[in-house]
Amino acid sequence: MKRLRTMLIMLFCIAAVMMMSTVIAGAEESEEQTEKSVARVGEKYYDSLSEAFKAVAENGNNGTVELVADAEIESVINISAGKSITLNLHGYKVTPAENCASGKAFCNRGTFTIMGEDSGAIDVTSKADDWIAIENRDRGELNIISGKVIGNGWGIRVFSGSINISGGEVSSTKTYTKESCAVQLIEGTEAIVSGNGSIKSDVAPAIRASGAKITISENAEIQGTFGIILLNGTEDNTKGAVHSSLTMTGGTVEAAEGFALSGNNLSSAQCSAEITGGTLKNTARETCIYWPMEGELTIGGDAVVKGATGIEIKMGTLNVKDNAQIKGYGEWSENEPMGGGSQADGSAILVSSQMYGDASGQYIDTSDITVNIAGGNMSSEKGNAVTVYNTEKTEGQNAEVVVTGGMLDAAKGKTALKVIMPEKGNKSELKQENGITTFETSKSNTRVTVSSEAALAVVDRDGETYYYTDVNDALKANSAESTEVHIYVIGSSEVNGDALESKNVKLTAAEGVSLKITSAVEDMIVKETTNSDGSKTYELVEKSEGNTENPKVEINADKKEVHAGEQITLTADVTNKDANTEYSYEWYKNNNIINGQSQSSLTVTETGTYKVKVTAYKKTDNTALISEGESEAVICTVNAHEYTGEWKYDNENHWQLCQCGEKGNISAHKFGEWNVTKEPSASEEGSRVKVCSVCGYKFTETIPANSGSTSGNASDNTPKSDVSANTGDDSNIALWAAVMMLAAAGGTSTVLYGRRKKHID
Secondary structure, three states, X not given: OHHHHHHHHHHHHXXXXXHHHHHHHHHHEEOOOOOOXXXXXXXXXXXXXXXXXXXXXXXXXXXXXXXXXXXXXXXXXXXOOOXXXXXXXXXXXXXXXXXXXXXXXXXXOOEEEEEOOXXXXXXXXXXXXXXXXXXXXXXXEEEEOOOEEXXXXXXEEEOOOEEEEOOOEEEEOOOOOOXXXXXXXXXXXXXXXXXXXXXXXXXXXXXXXXXXXXXXXXXXXXXXXXXXXXXXXXXXXXXXXXXXXXXXXXXXXXXXXXXXXXXXXXXXXXXXXXXXXXXXXEOOOOOOEEXXXXXXXXXXXXXXXXXXXXXXXXXXXXXXXXXXXXXXXXXXXXXXXXXXXXXXXXXXXXXXXXXXXXXXXXXXXXXXXXXXXXXXEEEXXXXXXXXXXXXXXXXXXXXXXXXXXXXXXXXXXXXXXXXXXXXOOOEEEEEEEXXXXXXXXXXXXXXXXXXXXXXXXXXXXXXEEEEEOOHHHHHHHHOOOOOOEEEEEOOOOOOOOOOEOOOOEEEEEOOOOOOOOOEOOOOEEEEEEEOOOXXXXXXXXXXXXXXXXXOOEEEEEOOOEEEEOEOEEEEEEEOOOOOOEEEEEEEEEOOEEOOOOOOOEEEEOOXXXXXXEEEEXXXXXXXXXXXEEEXXXXXXXXEOOOOEEEEXXXXXXXXXXXXXXXXXXXXXXXXXXXXXXXXXXXXXXXXXXXXXXXXXXXXXXXXXXXXXXXXXXXXXXXOHHHOOOOOOOOHHHHHHHHHHHHHHHHHHHHHHHHHHHHHHO
């Protein structure tokens, strides 16, 4: 009996367990949606998101979990290797339960895709400590199509595999360590951000890459306190380290506090970035791209870089080309760059040379700086377009800056490119090789070379070299100097009239450079010296040095007023002409130079005020004294013809005369209708006439007797003012109408007669 009772108790317990399992199963899975349902897989509903993911994994290698309500998770949800699961948020949220302590919401080792309305989210910000929304491991593939992924400390951490964000938003709302960011990429991983995908953080960098590959394109948005930080996989500079790289063809990278793109001289050696599209910008008046490390940075295509300083480079290689735009908008500050960190100075590009390289671990192969500017537009609102500052902190770094093209657009009063050598003693040289003119300045291990394709004038003074895109800017900026200033002109330029305003300024034009220089100082003339290298130097000297005076010039005109089609000849006459002096001429109309007119005479065919400037060249050996004179203005009038009065004519045309006798308004006669003036008869000819409606010219034709042919003769004609208007004669028309009516009547009679005859027969 006891044994039977024991067996009954056991059976009861088994039944109870089975009943409880049925109840639990009913609570987790249902054919119909209930108030507890949070997710659906196919036609089945689940009260637990974890169970929905398990159901997909158990029923095959792929499937879709669709949220039907907000869902809380009790523990991390894992997507195993080989599984492909899509989570459709449908506008709902996934959040960790209060008792969940997993530190992350999802861990992906397979293929995990997130989609749904943008209001849907995986949001772990209810947790007080650092939480990861999604962790990617074991070569997992994570795809964000839409929706939001919001983390504490990290939105997504990629330890292995790749992420592809083509829509939606990944963000981080809190920061706990220096590694906190919206997306963290560990060695060997990859992130692709395209379409309308975005990565954002108001409190941390957007992307921190340690030995990872980043690709940004289309309308992608990257926003953070810092934009993108590139580091090596080991986060130090060691041989064999995996280096981070960025490829950007579109989109926006924006930094609210620090740099849009940056690295570190101790942990980013040989990282690289190639930016050929999109925009990088800093909104906090800091440098946009800070490049303090060994590695190559290329800005090309239609890329735009904007910051208080556009780009600051202290090591590595910078290439600027194509139509790239580098813009500096910050306040101008000419202070020595800091050793640690950046110093925005307002330039589009700031090169801080000979600063790094001596200490161990700062680079892998070389600490040198190489800057190649072959294109693009470097512009500054308040500073230089490009500033090169040789700090001379170390002899262990070489710096080579070469500018062969592009536009250097500086703020008013600043220079296209400025080279600063604080200790002075720099060397400078004007060079011409293979038809290319350059100006080179160097000191210790820093050398800057700029070609005439990028700048036209250079000033080298007191350890500083200033490059200008306009010679007139160079003259204006340096004419007031009390010490001697030497301006080198390396490209053909037009200099404003009376260019030399100070005897302390010298200009040297490279061989082949066209330059016209005149004096703006009374009693001083320009001295031109041809140097051994073919260049020419211009400076002001006293007139007495060459016993030279300015040419005195008058204009002789053969006439001053003519009609159109006629011409006036102006001749410049130098009244104090010297036999040993050459003269050149520039003619002006209404104070505008007439291009191509350099002879002593000018043919005038248009009304205007004319004058001539004469430049005298008095040559002796390799020098020439240059002086200039200007004539009084002469007014020339070319009157238009006025064709008025009585019309003149011949058999074919009519015209009017100008008072000068010139024919005008010539055109063929415009005749009206014929007017019969005499009817022809069987024995006498008739006549008819037509009259030109403009000039009154009459054309008469003879009508032969009993014939339709006519022969024409011009009648004696008088001007239209003497001719009465003719109304015409319709008698011929009436005659022919009568003939036609008779013919018709005859035809009708013949027909009627024929019919009648046939009837009678």
